[in-house]
Amino acid sequence: MKIAIASGKGGTGKTTIAINLACSIARTGQAVQYLDCDVEEPNGHIFLQPEINQTQSVNISVPQVDIDKCNGCGKCGQLCQYSAIICLKDKALVFDQLCHSCGGCMRVCPTGAIEEIPREVGFTDFGLSNNVKFGQGRLKIGDIHSVSVIKAVKDKAFNEGVVIIDAPPGTSCPVIEAVKATDFVLLVTEPTPFGLNDLKLAVEMVRVLKIPFAVAVNRSEPDEQMINQYCRDENIDIIFELPDDRKIAEAYSVGKMIVDVLPKYDKGFASLYENLLKVLKG
Numbered sequence: 421m422k423i424a425i426a427s428g429k430g431g432t433g434k435t436t437i438a439i440n441l442a443c444s445i446a447r448t449g450q451a452v453q454y455l456d457c458d459v460e461e462p463n464g465h466i467f468l469q470p471e472i473n474q475t476q477s478v479n480i481s482v483p484q485v486d487i488d489k490c491n492g493c494g495k496c497g498q499l500c501q502y503s504a505i506i507c508l509k510d511k512a513l514v515f516d517q518l519c520h521s522c523g524g525c526m527r528v529c530p531t532g533a534i535e536e537i538p539r540e541v542g543f544t545d546f547g548l549s550n551n552v553k554f555g556q557g558r559l560k561i562g563d564i565h566s567v568s569v570i571k572a573v574k575d576k577a578f579n580e581g582v583v584i585i586d587a588p589p590g591t592s593c594p595v596i597e598a599v600k601a602t603d604f605v606l607l608v609t610e611p612t613p614f615g616l617n618d619l620k621l622a623v624e625m626v627r628v629l630k631i632p633f634a635v636a637v638n639r640s641e642p643d644e645q646m647i648n649q650y651c652r653d654e655n656i657d658i659i660f661e662l663p664d665d666r667k668i669a670e671a672y673s674v675g676k677m678i679v680d681v682l683p684k685y686d687k688g689f690a691s692l693y694e695n696l697l698k699v700l701k702g
């Protein structure tokens with residue numbers, strides 16, 4: 421089963437919930453894998469401290485023009501929707517940072533002047549952290565191809581037990597790639613106007629994708645009404661609340677797992693998984 425932990429906004433506690441949920445499931449003896457798909461800034465490793473035993477490059481294919489064969493017809497530039505290849509004077513010029521690897525320019529070139537060459541855009545790391553299998557993607561600094569790196573991480577997900585996917589924040593293409601083809605999405609939010617606004621966007625996204633989902637509220641307060649009211653109106657289950665507790669923030673600030681240093685929350689994370697299964701079955 422693949423569970424994506426997502427949020428419409430950064431800094432809501434997505435990683436906190438993802439890593440503690442993964443550890444909590446592992447403690448029940450189930451096989452679990454945590455995949456950090458927040459590839460622009462993966463930070464799950466700070467808490468899980470995995471031993472990495474496999475690192476691989478992620479490459480995309482970009483065009484390379486053989487100037488001797490190019491007749492300057494401009495067909496490649498007319499086709500490219502990203503202005504990643506243009507014809508200047510009578511020769512084609514490639515801006516490979518902008519290329520989305522569709523291969524279209526190569527197909528329309530009448531002289532066979534274009535060939536594809538690999539370009540490294542990031543890395544995947546896989547390893548182990550106690551009983552949690554660990555994976556993460558790292559986008560190269562300055563690159564924009566986070567979707568390719570996320571895809572590479574997800575392609576290596578194991579096919580047994582539970583896979584927890586820590587998605588990037590927002591609702592744009594990288595998030596869609598991270599949550600796509602998962603069985604369940606847990607949307608993490610916080611009881612603030614910004615949290616509510618971005619939760620609404622995230623709900624729209626998962627509804628379009630038709631993936632079962634529920635909400636987790638981080639830094640929740642006892643009489644909070646904003647998120648509760650919205651979820652009631654929209655018939656959305658809130659299946660987990662993590663209180664606004666200074667001790668949680670202190671643990672986070674020194675890279676500690678809540679389930680390790682604050683055992684009173686261990687039961688809550690275990691029941692999060694049970695609640696999630698109930699929503700999924702229901």
Ligand code: SF4
Pocket residue numbers: 482483499500501502503504505518519520521522523524525526
């Ligand atoms: S492969 Fe596609 S995106 Fe890249 S330069 Fe060619 S047409 Fe443009």
Ligand code: SF4
Pocket residue numbers: 485489490491492493494495496497507511512528529530531532533534
């Ligand atoms: S389509 Fe081929 S021949 Fe025409 S400009 Fe582009 S690279 Fe040159």
